[in-house]
Amino acid sequence: MRVTRLLPAAAAVLALAGCGSGGDAKSVPPTATGSLESLAAEVKCKPNMQTDADEIRQAICRNGDGKFILATFATDRGQREWINDAKDYGGFYLVGRKWVAVGDDGVVKALRGTLGGDVEIGTDHHAHHG
Template identity: 40%
Template structure:
């Protein structure tokens, strides 16, 4: 097996191990109060692979096999564009969930479907969103 073929599997295993460790360390505190868990620790699991897409444009792009070009790098969001044989799509990430909710509210005037996860959104053709969901998780939302 080539090094290239092992890289996505290795990344997924490391990510799954990190999430398991996070679950163990956050769930073992004496008197822990679930309501105090910040939105930054909540994750959206992929339905079949059990993978979680981190809120980083380059990592999400890598999970779906895209070499992303960053077009917006601001305090409230980062956005990258990917050009693929199946169509073009955007990956937008947010440092806080509230910025994502504001962005979605603004995007609702354009309509369309979006793949939405914790602190990230992928916009593109519906067929691509359905294809990416097993890798990234999230939910397809109609705005």
């Protein structure tokens, strides 16, 4: 199964999330590691599994900060390919070792306060007209 088939789910969450809110940068903890379930437990969400494959496990999560996609990957390369393809849809990505959380700006900033990681920003298509 190609990882790019999973991008529409991430795009749907981004569309539902709307515009993010700003926020003050907090002290960033060390980047979390672990299974999708352990990462979800750290941010107090019960994952709604969407994909459970050897290459990627992906779930929709919701907690007090909002709704987001949480995905874990079997390889660093698979993760990077997924992120690079997904960034074409815009959005905000919190990236750890073999995991990513995708949501609006405010959600990603809040998750970073618990999970650590690096924030990456997708392509902004707001100025494009079709």
